[in-house]
Amino acid sequence: MSWNEQSTASSDLITLSNVINGQAVPATTAETVEVIDPRSEQPVALCPLSGQEDVDAAYQAAQEAFASWRLTTPEERQALLLALADAVEAHADELVAAQQRDTGQLAEAIRAEEVLVGASQLRFFAGAARIHSGLASGEYAQGANSQIRREPIGVVGQIVPWNYPLLMLIWKVGPALAAGNTVVLKPSASTPLSATVFARIANEILPPGVFNLILGSGATGRLLSSHPTPALVALTGSVRAGSDLAEQAARNVVRVHLELGGKAPVIVFADADIESAAEGIAAGGLFNAGQDCTAATRVLVEASIAEEFTQALVRHAQALRTGPIPEEEAFYGPLNNERHFKAVSDIVDARPAHAQLLTGGHRVGETGYYYAPTVISGLRQDDDLIQTEVFGPVLTVQEFTSDDEALAMANGVDYALASSIWTADHRRVLRFSRDLDFGCVWVNTHILLVAEMPHGGYKRSGYGKDLSVYGVEDYTRIKHVMSAL
Template sequence: MRTFSLFIGGHPVDGIGRRDVINPATGGSMGTMPVASAADLDRAVEAAAAAFRGWSTRSDTERAQALRACARAIEAHSEELAQLLTLEQGKPLNGLGSRFEIGGAVAWTDATAQLSLPPELVEDGPQGRVEIHRKPIGVVGAITPWNWPVMIACWHIMPAIRAGNTVVIKPSPLTPLSTIRLVEILGGVLPPGVVNVITGEDALGALMSAHGGIGKITFTGSTQTGRRVMASAAETLKRLTLELGGNDAGIVLPDCDPKKIAEGLFWGGFINSGQTCAALKRLYVHDSIYDPVCAELAAFAAGIPVGNGLEEGSILGPVQNARQRDIVASCVEDAVAKGGRLLLGGRPGNGPGYFYPTTLVADVERGCSLVDREQFGPALPIIRYSSTEEAIAFANDSQMGLGGSVWSSDINRAKEVASQFETGSVWINRHGAIQPNAPFGGVKQSGIGVEFGQEGLKEFTTIQTMFC
């Protein structure tokens, strides 16, 4: 079993201790995480600040070339990263699992390399010339979650360094090792200190968001933690990008063919075993096709194998940690106690690991936790509605506003309904299909700022207006 270290200023650093990292498929240790101290954080910020002086002066072309080199390095180590990711996160190697995630990290890195922020001309006339220039912020602190650890690390790191910043990243203590290895790989093609990684418990993230040497925090995680990050960042007036929780609703209009949409609905809700911020978490189906949709969705879901992610036949894996599995189980139990009807699953086994079966619960309403809160796991409530106006009101009846979807054979009608969603993103006849050239972010309690594309790249810069 390999020992991993912090990576600061281009060099491994031991930290002040070690902590076990658990394989969610077995419940046993798969490795150990180095624990960073406050002094280690200071050293990482100092290394990033020193690297910023040179990195920020690199040309746009040089930084684009560096990102392409990063993509090729990740690609060369893709199977190693996928295996490590499966061991600590639990997702299968195949399907929309670890190999898919590493491939996505490569693709996002390549796409980010193609972005740039040239000066914008505001005015050029007798009164003079006015230009807007985008400048890097400095040291960016990135705090990432346990559900897509490598992909989200690249979402944070790549636009930050593309814009000329340097990075100190802290992954979740539940899935730290794949991020450490990612940063080591990036360290082979980037100057020392451009990207640094520290690992430790959640308190380390609080030190980062309050740290005076960090100019921006980009955080992906729960709304509750996002509030704390925002509060602790206020003292130093840090810039923030917060991609927080979601309780995404999907509305199935009565003109749908249940058999044709079953697969799309399933993967909208159960990608990564439902452990995705922008997964489909509430499904509203019209009275007229409610029973056929329930039947087709249950039939499709029953055919998807769940197992240890290292087994090539597994398509879905365990819940990543015991606490989250217990949250999912509690939500399902509450739904059933309040009249919900189990179509599939709902009865976890007694084997090792944190497995929870693919679960569909019909005949539920507002007032149960499976509908009202973000379950973040492999359980989907299916809610009946009678009118489209009623469904839209139900969908918007949430403090969260990350994503939503409309399912219909009439695209124009679907767009009309979709435009009424109070969300940062909305999909038609699919759910959660993000892409690197389109901005992504939440409204209401689902976040501040956006990621991806030109708009996401701008989040890692400040504006300097030049009057000539």
Template sequence: MSTYVDLQGAAGPWAAHADDAGVSVVINPATEEQVAAYRNATEEDVDAAVGRASVAAGLWGRTPPVERAELLLKIADAIEAEAEEFARLECENVGKPIAHAREEMAWVYDVIRFSAGAARVSHAPAAGEYANGSTSWLRREPLGVVGLITPWNYPLLMAIWKLAPAVAAGNAVVLKPSEITPQTTIKLVDIVNRFLPPDVVNLVLGDSAAGKAMVAHPKVRMIAITGDTATGKAVAASAAATLKRVSLELGGKAPILVFADSPVRETARDLVAFGFANSGQDCTAACRIIVEESAYNEFADAYCDEVGKLRVGDPTDVETTMGPLVSEKQLESVSGFVERARGYGAVIRTGGERLRRPGWFYAPTVVTDVEQTAEIIQREVFGPVVTIQRGRDEDEMLAMANDVVYGLSASVWTADLGRTMRLTRDLDFGTVWVNQQIFTASEMPFGGFRESGYGKELSGHGLDEYSQFKHVMVKPELTS
């Protein structure tokens, strides 16, 4: 079926016919039905967007922080007023359960409102006479034009994590969402542009070609991207040609260390929720559980029992707790991981197959009896697949946790304060939770180590990512 969709005109020049050449088609993953079709941006489109942003950046960067903050607060209010429509679009486009999409909206407003406040706060040292009889001070200045590339799993939230601090810091932006989940981003940009000066925020739609053009463009001073590790490496390599700044939030393989002193049933219940949220399509998903040996059998049984309570189905149903995978390609990728694991002797405790129904649904899957070196342990599956391993003691569990290339997030489940202090120090991950998972706070930075990328989002550090700092040193009198 051919469809024209432009979200009440918000898609502007990007609305297209599905049968046209150079078009990305948006599919509802729960029904496999076409939702929309959009024209892919060309290199010329990207160049034009960067040109508009370059002009806008000059004026916006000189706008006082208080004025930027006031506009951002209005944007947050406007998004909140349309929260239900955003949640509906996210449910339809990504396939996440509507109840989860609604809960996510509160994080969206909070990040915008925090960024508005952070724009007005300086962390610079006080002006003073530090050397040579001169007075020094530090200026925080915008970079100019920033390119933002966002992923398909949390399209709205990740757009806000980048857009809000970038704009708060005084930059103009060119924003490209994933071609398979652009719906909430289109609506977001439409709302933002009701309040901001023209061309401060520029939308481009399209596939990887548009992203590559943004990364290579000499007038783009920074690229911020959330994506997989391979994409991040390619972006960093391309950006090196113009020495532009890069912020990379990449893949993860979160280790979950469960100790015998943790309440087994409650811990299993919580970890199922954190492992299968968004169908496991989350770089911080609780996907790699390592259990102290004395509690392993009891925990594995309890965990599989809790997985059986998940309600997989129509994401528009408020009772649904897990929806489909985002695309047929992702379904095939996840299925491949499980089949290869089965082939080398892993035990599939539950799940391990596509569900027989319309849509790209894969059964919640638990894999045990798998070696530390196995692919399913070492690589990001990004789907509803959780592995459970056993560790003899704290030292072995720590070694297993750190024995991957990723370093995004981890969690520890214990009542032992001493163990908490040791492991939060020794786990080589950018975020370490204790007795919880996935939650973030706008006041705290988020970002990974090693092949999970570099750069920080959220907090004052997030605003600083989109700023450059200039030292001004003034000697009041000339001397001969």
């Protein structure tokens, strides 16, 4: 059956399989968890909770494949990644249908922002495989020549989240394979469907064992991160998950690559184009139901325009609809799962008495995890809604009166992934670009990403870079070779 045809009756649910050494392999454990469509709240598949034997087998396959994969030339790896990109595009309909059943995202958003963008990013990584650079060979000691080798680091374990399942997979797999590593990857147990399709496609192109897929829960992820085989473990996820992974990996002195979320400040000055800023910020905060670590959710606005701007922001947010409505009328779909829906609802419902709920703050419809566009003002810097990553369609508004105060408020959180500034003052742009403590600073825009530029933050947002040549370099190691003359 295709993903469009599968029955949702519990007796008809398929149990998904791992993909190890190029073959679909049932998990050795009998335990499963239901994969729920967040639009209907009905199960659509069963995800196995893979155990130690499964993880061991996947890592063994990756280790064996690495012996030959690491010796492939950049040109050979490029050709295979280009073929993989073409295959992702060719299977776009299947990937979209699969992913929509476990994320509830709008079909056209999956197609445009994950399948097509993901294929484009695979093509970038294919090119990046051929442009490694380093110090020139030379004589740095009398009678000896030195050169630098940039090498793949080995087998890589990777864990990706549920907010953009296919795109986050490509962000991890693309640079790892381009650099000559082999991969064992685990998707979220709530969104494994597009990963299973990708694994099948990839293993029709790549040599067996180069890309392996393990399905399971957080416990399975801990087996991946605590295993002695990988040379690096990469995760995109929560701070708690990242901290746990780093602790597990540290026991084997394994390198870690973490992208752990954000709480992006969006600073709007009085000289900004108010309507344009309000429209862009509403879209940047509500896209994908706010389930984006770079979402424009923490709005800081200069006091002299605060009332006018906030009214415009509320108006634009209310125009971006969600719910069990025709897709062409919706801007975003449901929150991913019941637990997350409750967490978003709880933090909004627990807002302090001094906060003003300007719009939203409630469920939309009777079925599905749809949450209304929400704007809250009157908050203080130490409120949970300011300090905690909500990861939902919730925008907060705070006022400031000076550049220094705006910077202090913007930097006054534990996250440091992305930020934006909205102003016509070039000198202010230069100062804020320097002083904002975030891995990305957008100017008069928000949430745009390109393959050529790095993505990654500081502080509790983690370390390491996705995308760009820096992302590929993160999956390499440096070796010094010195020869006597």
